Amino acid sequence: MDVAIIGIGIHPFGRTEGVTGLEQGTHAARQALADTGLDWSDMQFAYGGSSAAGAADTMVSKLGLTGLQFINVSNGCATGGSALQSAYMAIQSGMFDIGMAVGFDKHPRGAFTINPEGSGLGKWYGDIGMALTPQFFGMKIQRYMHDYDITEDALVRVAVKNYRNGSKNPNAWRRKPFSYEDVAESMMVCHPLRKYMFCSPAEGACAMILCRADKARKYTAKPVFLKAVAVKTRQFGSFEVFSQSQALDRAPAPTVQASRAAFEMAGVGPEDIDVAQLQDTESGAEIMHMAENGFCADGDQEKWLQEGYTEIDGKLPVNTDGGCMANGEPVGASGLRQVYEICLQLRGEAGERQVPDNPSTGYTHVYGAPGLSGVTVLTT
Amino acid sequence: MPSIADQVPIAEGLFTWPSNDPRLLGSKCRDCGVVTFPAQSGCPACCGQDTETLELERQGKLWTWTIQGFLPNRPPYEGPETPETFRPFGVGYVELPGQVRVEARLQTEDLSKLRIGMDMDLVVEKYIERDGKDIIAFFFRPSDES
Numbered sequence: 444m445d446v447a448i449i450g451i452g453i454h455p456f457g458r459t460e461g462v463t464g465l466e467q468g469t470h471a472a473r474q475a476l477a478d479t480g481l482d483w484s485d486m487q488f489a490y491g492g493s494s495a496a497g498a499a500d501t502m503v504s505k506l507g508l509t510g511l512q513f514i515n516v517s518n519g520c521a522t523g524g525s526a527l528q529s530a531y532m533a534i535q536s537g538m539f540d541i542g543m544a545v546g547f548d549k550h551p552r553g554a555f556t557i558n559p560e561g562s563g564l565g566k567w568y569g570d571i572g573m574a575l576t577p578q579f580f581g582m583k584i585q586r587y588m589h590d591y592d593i594t595e596d597a598l599v600r601v602a603v604k605n606y607r608n609g610s611k612n613p614n615a616w617r618r619k620p621f622s623y624e625d626v627a628e629s630m631m632v633c634h635p636l637r638k639y640m641f642c643s644p645a646e647g648a649c650a651m652i653l654c655r656a657d658k659a660r661k662y663t664a665k666p667v668f669l670k671a672v673a674v675k676t677r678q679f680g681s682f683e684v685f686s687q688s689q690a691l692d693r694a695p696a697p698t699v700q701a702s703r704a705a706f707e708m709a710g711v712g713p714e715d716i717d718v719a720q721l722q723d724t725e726s727g728a729e730i731m732h733m734a735e736n737g738f739c740a741d742g743d744q745e746k747w748l749q750e751g752y753t754e755i756d757g758k759l760p761v762n763t764d765g766g767c768m769a770n771g772e773p774v775g776a777s778g779l780r781q782v783y784e785i786c787l788q789l790r791g792e793a794g795e796r797q798v799p800d801n802p803s804t805g806y807t808h809v810y811g812a813p814g815l816s817g818v819t820v821l822t823t
Numbered sequence: 824m825p826s827i828a829d830q831v832p833i834a835e836g837l838f839t840w841p842s843n844d845p846r847l848l849g850s851k852c853r854d855c856g857v858v859t860f861p862a863q864s865g866c867p868a869c870c871g872q873d874t875e876t877l878e879l880e881r882q883g884k885l886w887t888w889t890i891q892g893f894l895p896n897r898p899p900y901e902g903p904e905t906p907e908t909f910r911p912f913g914v915g916y917v918e919l920p921g922q923v924r925v926e927a928r929l930q931t932e933d934l935s936k937l938r939i940g941m942d943m944d945l946v947v948e949k950y951i952e953r954d955g956k957d958i959i960a961f962f963f964r965p966s967d968e969s
Binding site: 553554556557558559565566567568569570571572573574575577578581582583585586589630631632633634635636679680686687688689690691 | 833834837849857859860861867868886887888889890891892893895896898899900901902911912914915916918921922923924925926928939950958960
């Protein structure tokens with residue numbers, strides 16, 4: 444049973460004072476319903492989640508107490524992607540015909556605060572100042588730059604591109620493009636990564652309505668088909684956030700596993716993708732994820748960025764909506780934001796940032812603590 | 824010099840203490856030989872449950888590093904700095920030959936000298952004071968500063 448996305452909704456990302464995360468989720472859910480002309484009472488099920496803004500299923504008190512199956516999903520940075528995968532399985536299994544995936548969040552300002560013991564680590568790890576995700580991102584790209592001759596120029600180019608794309612996205616948080624110098628001279632946060640190379644915790648929500656592919660055209664003229672969804676966790680030997688030690692022998696990252704599984708499931712390869720959203724927690728992540736997802740060889744990113752291959756008019760546009768850098772990181776919503784953007788691009792509704800020549804195949808990828816990745820392949 | 828009774832390790836079982844030559848304590852899987860730090864009862868590589876405690880090498884090479892550029896959130900951070908006195912500090916993975924790569928704070932006089940591949944030595948010393956006791960933690964320091 445193939446699965447289609449027939450309706451999409453979003454609450455603008457960034458900071459919205461006086462509106463709770465749950466209310467933002469409800470806003471996105473209503474917008475997704477309006478996009479299809481369906482009512483909440485038509486939904487047979489929902490999967491939803493946030494990491495810091497409450498239980499998704501409580502939004503039924505606003506949307507309507509219809510008695511549907513509503514399951515909360517909590518899976519770190521893959522929360523939105525996991526809600527989508529759960530919805531996909533619910534339809535693919537034949538149990539339901541139509542339902543919703545929704546993700547939202549609202550984080551305090553500043554770096555994420557980690558509870559080491561809740562992450563399976565010793566309390567000492569936080570006491571001594573190592574329970575910080577930016578350190579991991581700095582250390583992973585530091586080694587990668589050493590191994591594959593990537594320079595700081597590439598880090599700057601990724602950030603400049605993403606903020607430029609964000610400036611063309613009315614739902615993005617950071618709408619002002621940064622110059623090369625703005626990024627290159629911003630404060631060093633975790634060497635070699637600077638302030639404007641990082642995303643920040645933020646707020647936002649996304650929702651989508653999925654149904655059996657054979658019924659999709661009943662609701663929309665432009666269905667987007669979910670050809671693959673894959674979520675994988677780390678294998679022994681991969682270099683992951685919050686690792687008190689690492690094996691001497693490196694294993695492929697969970698992204699590599701999720702990407703391969705998704706391409707196999709969809710029956711397409713990296714060369715078939717017209718537009719991609721790749722997790723850009725910071726510049727280094729986008730660079731490494733270009734290779735981990737199979738789009739280029741390790742070390743080719745320097746050339747790709749110099750030649751503009753990942754720009755909106757390039758051969759593989761990446762993070763056309765500005766990515767996490769321009770949208771911020773509401774953990775529960777980001778994975779669905781990527782899918783939202785691909786749906787807009789494949790429907791030809793991305794406005795000023797529309798990828799030219801009618802893209803027909805898109806790709807999304809999230810990565811998060813403590814080492815998991817979620818990938819989707821979408822087609823018209 | 825505080826007496827040994829006033830010195831408490833930051834966590835039990837991370838390193839031999841008290842000791843004149845403290846070592847980090849890892850675990851080695853009796854089935855597949857993989858070494859993990861800190862010591863744990865299950866093997867993350869082969870899923871076996873037969874591990875033994877192993878004293879780790881005290882010298883290794885820096886495998887990767889970064890510099891923590893801002894004061895970490897409290898909690899969980901318990902370092903002694905204030906926003907005014909905070910100075911960036913190094914963090915890295917040190918590869919202990921034939922064993923494992925251990926994540927640790929790096930102690931150096933000059934952060935600009937940090938390089939992948941440089942020789943590093945284990946240091947076990949006072950980190951902070953808490954409840955009138957010295958809290959002892961582990962660090963790595965460039966061998967040419969030891």
